[in-house]
Amino acid sequence: MTRVAVATALGGPEVLQIVEEAVAHPAAGQVLVDIKAIGVNPIDYKLYSGAFGSDESTLPIRLGSEASGVVTAVGAGATGPAGPISVGDEVIVTGVSGSYAEKLLAPGDAVLPKPSNLSWEEAAGFVLVAGTSYDTLEVTKVGEGDTVLVHGAAGGVGSIVVQQAKARGARVIATARAINHDALRDYGAEPVEYGAGLLDRVKALSPNGISVAIDTVGTDEAVDVSLALVADKSRIVTIAAFDRADDDGFQSVGGGNQESAKRRKAARLELVDAARAGTLVVPIAKTFPLDEVATAHRELQTQHSRGKFILIP
Ligand SMILES: NC(=O)c1ccc[n+]([C@@H]2O[C@H](COP(=O)([O-])OP(=O)(O)OC[C@H]3O[C@@H](n4cnc5c(N)ncnc54)[C@H](OP(=O)(O)O)[C@@H]3O)[C@@H](O)[C@H]2O)c1
Structure with a gap:
């Protein structure tokens, strides 16, 4: 039993x-x-x-x-x-x-x-959140030279997006409550508080623009700020605002998406290795x-x- x-x-x-x-x-x-x-x-x-x-x-x-x-x-x-x-x-x-x-x-x-x-x-x-994070970085093709805005960066998924985006050589701007900012700095991210005025705060941090937005929260604020900052919609992805992704024409991963499932399955052992090596925490x-x-x-x-x-x- x-x-x-x-x-x-x-x-x-x-x-x-x-x-x-x-x-x-x-x-x-x-x-x-x-x-x-x-x-x-x-x-x-x-x-x-x-x-x-x-x-x-x-x-x-x-x-x-x-x-x-x-x-x-x-x-x-x-x-x-x-x-x-x-x-x-x-x-x-x-x-x-x-x-x-x-x-x-x-x-x-x-x-x-x-x-x-x-x-x-x-x-x-760690496997579900790490696989989800990996998926978001793959579909938006994050790499060296990118400036990535991560919404919900202190969350289970968001905190790994930050680590994996940094490991790919990107600059990371990360939204979170102030209490989580030191931890995000430790991962090499530049934290910013979410809430009213987010768009202006991100613009002030990155006057030359944002190349990728990864939303792990699903709020209208996260989606609207992403759409305002990232011109190429194929480089905006959400894991939670599926209706907005459909309506506004940007990407989503998970939620029954078979391609997502395949990518995550193929990456499982690599993610376990990264956790073993201490590069994924x-x-x-x-x-x-x-x-x-x-x-x-x-x-x-x-x-x-x-x-x-x-x-x-
Ligand atoms: N599509 C998929 O495959 C997939 C996979 C996994 C999870 N998800 C979904 O993704 C979401 C997050 O999952 P999770 O496991 O990361 O959850 P979690 O660990 O509970 O993290 C959520 C984070 O959201 C932040 N947050 C709360 N309100 C916010 C706001 N208004 N603006 C910005 N950030 C805010 C919080 O950070 P602060 O403490 O800094 O406020 C919190 O750390 C859930 O809806 C979950 O169902 C989808």
Whole structure:
């Protein structure tokens, strides 16, 4: 048996419950993972909030797409992107559904080796945000000589966009609350506060213009400032304002985009290597016991400290 977190209705975090479920032996190609830590992402609460529609036939909804843990059973021929998987392997599970659990059956293809220098918490929470960030930089072709405006730069995705854009040789202007500015400076970015007057503050920092805008927030302010500053719409991308991207003719990634999914899958091992090498750092904001999943989701939807939220089963 395993305890799992499920949404039993559409609504706020009050609809979350912990239930017991049977665990099957892994079928061919699958592995069973004893979960040590679980990455929490905004998509997890969007799944039951009604943000994606009000179809109740999907209930109850198992939550969570990533985790870290130890392989305890292996189905015939189970192989991951890094090769065959064995009992006892310390792994990251990514791109699954239902990782808010003590034990998880996963396809071998979703299982990556955990870098031994990362804690369980660090390993559980970086692949989704790093893959999303990588995707935004790829589609906007960020490179040396670019000046990149990153909206929401202190967030899970935004803070990696900053690191990866700097690693590509770009200048980075990064929007965040003042409390996060020192951390962004440490990554080599030039921080600026979001809110009224953002356009003028960015212009003052970069009078010669901005070549790329990456929106990880989805507000009209972030979109409008990006459109005002970046002439080439193919170099504006959002991960959250999908309607604005459609209406205004700029790029979006994720949200069911198959090309995004392919790019991210192809980059997974490279991102794990970067985390192992210390060139990709995803700080942990806070950990919660699995039983407190509703509290974690409530806090993630309010102003919160920088870094990832992690659940411990
Ligand atoms: N399309 C995809 O594939 C994809 C993938 C991952 C995430 N997402 C979406 O992207 C969004 C961010 O995800 P995340 O994991 O990075 O979330 P997160 O860790 O909660 O970060 C959100 C950040 O937004 C900043 N923020 C809040 N209000 C803002 C405003 N008005 N203007 C500018 N920044 C503001 C906050 O920074 P301060 O603390 O400085 O205020 C916060 O750090 C979510 O909507 C998520 O669902 C999409």
